[in-house]
Amino acid sequence: MSKSYPIKATPRVLFWLLFSSAALAAGPLTALKLIHSERPEAWIGWLAVVIAVLGVLPILVFVAVAILRLTDEWHRHVGLVGYAAGLSGAIVFFVAVDMLKSARLIEPWSLTPVWPWLFGWLAAGLLGSALWHKRQS
Amino acid sequence: MKNRLKVLRAERNWSQAELADRVGVSRQAINAVETERFDPSLPLAMKLARLFGAPVETIFFLEDDADGLPHA
Numbered sequence: 001m002s003k004s005y006p007i008k009a010t011p012r013v014l015f016w017l018l019f020s021s022a023a024l025a026a027g028p029l030t031a032l033k034l035i036h037s038e039r040p041e042a043w044i045g046w047l048a049v050v051i052a053v054l055g056v057l058p059i060l061v062f063v064a065v066a067i068l069r070l071t072d073e074w075h076r077h078v079g080l081v082g083y084a085a086g087l088s089g090a091i092v093f094f095v096a097v098d099m100l101k102s103a104r105l106i107e108p109w110s111l112t113p114v115w116p117w118l119f120g121w122l123a124a125g126l127l128g129s130a131l132w133h134k135r136q137s
Numbered sequence: 138m139k140n141r142l143k144v145l146r147a148e149r150n151w152s153q154a155e156l157a158d159r160v161g162v163s164r165q166a167i168n169a170v171e172t173e174r175f176d177p178s179l180p181l182a183m184k185l186a187r188l189f190g191a192p193v194e195t196i197f198f199l200e201d202d203a204d205g206l207p208h209a
Contacts, residue, residue, distance in 0.1 A: 074175060
């Protein structure tokens with residue numbers, strides 16, 4: 001019998017999952033629309049940065065809390081390693097994409113929206129960690 | 138860190154799953170501790186020590202103390 005109880009699907013948890021997913025989808029897109037608006041003033045640029053950052057944070061916190069609430073310490077360890085790997089991959093990826101955009105090797109709108117990439121990197125990190133640790137056992 | 142978990146478990150004829158159930162963790166956690174890929178938390182180490190009726194330091198020890206006895 002498994003002794004690792006992941007976060008339970010209570011209404012509150014489902015609300016936070018939906019809210020953080022929606023924020024991740026809407027935040028960066030809203031920020032881009034603000035930047036590319038007809039009157040791009042400086043404060044609108046700053047507002048766009050704040051909206052984009054606030055949009056990404058909830059899902060990162062949600063996934064981290066879900067991992068930390070696993071009761072089994074081995075599963076928690078595997079989850080945290082995967083989370084760190086996924087987040088590192090995402091950071092490297094976004095830096096590389098940013099450089100590609102700055103160097104005008106790709107279009108400024110390429111690889112947007114951001115959310116599928118962030119989800120993808122986190123999922124790949126968690127899955128990769130699970131497989132890697134399983135292979136070692 | 139080294140440990141004698143596998144020996145102690147074998148002495149009692151318990152499977153990894155059985156031991157895991159007794160201390161409230163997953164079988165994978167016991168496997169990871171036994172194969173020394175993962176150092177258990179202090180609460181888990183103390184639960185194991187209580188279950189086997191032995192001091193923690195005789196179950197878990199540093200590589201320098203390979204004889205299983207803590208050095209003064």
